[in-house]
Amino acid sequence: MADHSRDANHLETLDRDLKRLSTLEQATAYVAKPVAGKGIAAVFMIGAALLAALMFGGTGSMMTIVIAAVFGAYMALNIGANDVANNMGPAVGANALSMGGAIVIAAVFESAGALIAGGDVVSTIAKGIVAPTAMESVDEFIWAMMAALLSSALWVNLATWIGAPVSTTHSVVGGVVGAGIAAAGFGAVEWGQMGAIAASWVISPMLGGLIAAGFLWFIKARIVYQEDKIAAARKWVPVLVGIMAGAFAAYLAMKGLKHLVKITLPMALIIGAVLGVVTWIVMIPVIKRQSEGLENRNKSLKVLFGIPLIVSAALLSFAHGANDVANAVGPLAAIVDAAQSGDFTSAFAIPFWVMVIGAMGISFGLFLFGPKLIRLVGSEITKLNPMRAYCVALSAAITVIVASWLGLPVSSTHIAVGAVFGVGFFREWDFERRLKAARQAVPERPSLPREERQRRKLVRRSHFMTIAAAWVITVPAAAVLSAVVFWGIRAMVG
Structure with a gap:
């Protein structure tokens, strides 16, 4: 009996020790994870510096290019941490993809987009936002590009920390504007182009939200609220998948592959229409087979949207890698070209090694720091399921096509997040509409108190205000920061 009691005491002591050890391991992992992430990020930036030194060792411009490569690697890490959430968040929030699966798919397709269809040529300073002739010397131009690169990366880093998905392209634009004003005055800025970019702050999210809400209304009216949902x-699901295939074919032809083959908007629309019709015909027997044996309820419908949603997330990542990466590493390419040739007024190519830094940096940034904003976009703004997430992804592709047709510069970040808000606000409107109809059918049914109605709002207002504020101040904040950095560089070097 005494032996049994001693064994029991030993087991209790062992359990307590194991529990303490488990708690200690969890605490250590919690503390070590951010430290390890920052350590890996630092190693990547050092690797970018070594690559630049290897490429330009022995040249007089080596140190300038090495420092610029570090800034470019830092910017790429921040793109992965912030911008990619827009493509993967809806699929993760709808449980169509796990976080790990989303990170792998995004890393592969972002890198493929950057390396296969990435920008061959971009204009000298962020697509003509600042007149290059306003710069007095090549050194001043290089300082301005360094300031733009570092300030935009710092701003995106801050936005990620506070949990706000912002446009990295707009951050770079703000950085270029600030450095341009600091170097050459307000007259150097093309204010007409800046006005169009400012207009896109409003147009992008509103257009994305309206298109996403419109598709969700269609799905609810034609499928969800029908008596026989499966029939x-x-x-309609083959039609919707066909529309998605057509939209993404046009989107990729026009945006993602424009650097490989010159494709006009009408040609892209024809390609999209043909592929959309083919996909619609192919999907009819596929959806029929998938829907066999499904129960006549909303939950069953989610199965039919899962694969299209995963494919759309991959295609959005490819197009993002092809476009936004080139814009983000554009200042680095400009610095390399100016430092080598001494010419900063003509167009320049983005070297392959610069695109490698951009592609790898995005993958590392996504893996190390991306899950925070993926969760925010996917589940914390409003609750997404595969049907709602499908509407967000489709809206992103269609909005870019419409904006290109109208000649408007838009942000993929603003479109995707605007679409998430559009879906959420539509759900609120639809809920209120059905609640009102139910009260009219049963007049004696008591109405909910105002506090309870507020509690049941389907969009998190706090996130809405944080993100909207971050969007509005992105360009001016990056511009001010860039001007300060430029003056600091000029004071140290000049």
């Missing part, structure tokens, strides 16, 4: 799904 309705067999009819």
Whole structure:
């Protein structure tokens, strides 16, 4: 009996020790994870510096290019941490993809987009936002590009820390504007182009939100609220998948592959229409087979949107890698070209090694720091399921096509997040509409108190205000920061 009691005491002591050890391991992992992430990021930036030194060792411009490569690597890490959430957040929030699966798909397709279809040529300073002739010397131009690169990366880093998905392209634009004003005055800035960019702050999210809400209304009216949901799904899901295939074919032809093959908007629309019709025909028997044996309820419908949603996330990542990466590493390419040739007024190519830094940096940034904003976009703004997330992804592709047709500069970040808000606000409107109809059908039914109605809002207002504020101040904040950095560089070097 005494032996049994001693064994029991030993086991209790062992349990306590194991529990303490487990708690200690969890605490250590919690503390070590951010430290390890920052350490890996630092190693990547050092690697970028070594690559630049290897490429330009022995040249007089080596140190300038090495420092610029570090800034470019830092910017690429921040793109991965912030911008990629827009493509992967809806699929993760809808449980169509796990966080790990999303990170792998995004890393592969972002890198492929950057390396296969990435920008061959961009204009000298952020697409003509600042007149290059306003710069007095090549050194001043290089300082301005360094200031733009560092300030935009710092701003995106801060936005990620506070949990706000912002446009990295707009951050770079703000950085270029600030450095340009600091170097050459307000007259150096093309204010007409800046006005169009400012207009896109409003147009991008509103257009994305309206298109996403419109598709969600269609799905609810034609499928969800039908008596026989499965029969309705067999009819309309192939059409919707065909529209998605067509939209993404046009989107990729026009945006993602424009650096490989010159494709006009009408040609892209024809390609999209043909592929959309083919996909619609192919999907009819596929959806019919998938829907066999499904129960006549909303949960069953989610199965039919899962694969299209995963494919759309991959395609959005490819197009993002092809476009936004080139814009973000553009200042680095400009510095390399100016430092080598001494010419800063003509167009320049983005070297392959610069695109490698951009592609790898995005992958590392996404893996190390991306999950925070992926969760925010995917589940913390409003609750997403595969049907709602499908509307967000489709809206992103269609909005870019419409904006290109109208000649408007838009941000993929603003479109995707605007689409998430559009879906959420539509759900609120639809809920209120159905609640009102139910009260009219049963007049004696008590109405909910105002506090309870506020509690049941389907969009987090705090996130809405934080993100909207971050969007509005992105360009001016990056511009002010860039001007300060430029003056600091000029004081140290000049």
